[in-house]
Amino acid sequence: MPKVTDEYRSARRAEIAEAAQAAFRRKGFQATSMAEIMAESGLSAGAIYNQYKGKADIVHDVANRISRQRLDELDELKAQNPLPAPSAVVRALITAMASDLTAPAQLLQVWGEAATDPDLAEMCGKVYLTMRQAHIEYISLWHQREHGLSPEEADAVGVAQAPLFLSAVHGYVVQSTIVPDFDGAAYLDAMEALLPR
Structure with a gap:
């Protein structure tokens, strides 16, 4: 039997995550079944359970992928010269979030589930702390360049x-x-007019 490579596993997980996002967008996280994720992906139960323990594991992976996309976008903005103002960065992140597969309503569903799901709450907390730190670093860099702060x-x-x-x-x-x-x-x-500069 041929050896399964890390690249293959990564590609298969991405395929499943994208299918899950499409299903979540139609019905929400809570109402989407594993059967619907399987139908969306065109993969068998075995193929999906080889990559994920269950739906909660998929939700966590999807959330982490979305977070990573936003962090990558923030890194791209940090490479610009001059730096966009922090409020312009927030506009860019919201615009990107609203246009990708994950509609804002899905994030609200995740946050609602986190109120009663300790594992999901922990994951949301980690995502928030990561995003907060990234924004702290961006805002600091902007104020150093724009306002000459130490x-x-x-x-x-x-x-x-x-x-x-x-x-x-x-x-x-x-x-x-x-x-x-x-x-x-x-x-x-x-927001862009009124947030601090």
């Missing part, structure tokens, strides 16, 4: 402001999901 001063500003910028993302997720007349473009304009 690294120590800029770090202190980053620590203070990062939760505020992340709250703007959370506000977009909640309002775009539950407010019938939510105007996403107006929200992003106001």
Whole structure:
């Protein structure tokens, strides 16, 4: 029997995760069954369970992949010269999030499930801490370049402001999901105009 390579495993997991995201987008995390993920992927139960323990494991992987995409986008923005303002970064991250397979409503579902699922809550907490640290570092770098702050001063500003910028993302997720007349473009304009610079 041929040896299964790490590259093959990684590609198969990505295939399953993408299929799961498509199914989650249609029905939500809670209502999507493993059978529906199998049907979406076109893979057998054995092929999926060779990669994942169950649906919770898939949800965790999908969430981590989404987080990694946002961090990669943040790294790309950090390479720009001049650096975009932190509020412009939040706009870019929200825009990317809203346009990929994971609609904001899915994030709200995950957060809701995390209220009663300790494992999911732990995973969400880790994702938040990772995103917060990435924003702290970005905000610090921006203030050093834009306002000439020392690294120590800029770090202190980053620590203070990062939760505020992340709250703007959370506000977009909640309002775009539950407010019938939510105007996403107006929200992003106001956020970029009013958040600290």
